[in-house]
Amino acid sequence: MKKGEKKEERELKHAVAQDYETGEVLMLAHMDEEALRLTIETGKAHYWSRSRGKLWRKGEISGNEQIIKDILIDCDEDAVLLKVKQIGGACHTGYRSCFYRRINGEIVSEKVFDPEEKYGKKDDK
């Protein structure tokens, strides 16, 4: 498959990353087979970016890696739960978790890093 090409949804698993100590849910992303294999082999979270059409390693730009502590799989085997040690913050906006707001918009978290310092002004995870 060429870089940038869309993968079929059925080729991907959902991946939920959760802080292995606090239980905080950090983010939701997707994995293809290679991302899952690399995650298991290297002990660091790899994902498939649906928007960019490519494999990425969490923290490859920001340094905010996810060190794998455990990997669970769900009943119908289309989702995995990664228990991770999160370096820095998981969210490209600077928050520890991507779930930093209530559905009504109220912010329930604090920024842990400055995204411009980590990524420059480019909107990139």
Added chain:
Amino acid sequence: MKKGEKKEERELKHAVAQDYETGEVLMLAHMDEEALRLTIETGKAHYWSRSRGKLWRKGEISGNEQIIKDILIDCDEDAVLLKVKQIGGACHTGYRSCFYRRINGEIVSEKVFDPEEKYGKKDDK
């Protein structure tokens, strides 16, 4: 939209349900706009079933409802995190969480109900 018709993926949000007290991740499902609206209005989790092509209320058959305690939304607004009080178990197999196994198959949880008793022999959530 007719019952059973496939929705486009972009019309759906991912929904992660998490025990509001223990932090245990219980399941991953999807919501269309109506499921999210009903979840907010009724205080009970509703989802869109991609396989059955219909809206469903968690626990409508089993009684294993999810009482909403909080709803968070992620940075790019395509995923919600439901903090819930889970009645009984979340998984149609009888486990508390759908994530009851390690990726290598090892069971890390115990059954909390008998699925045949709840659903009959039909494989239905």
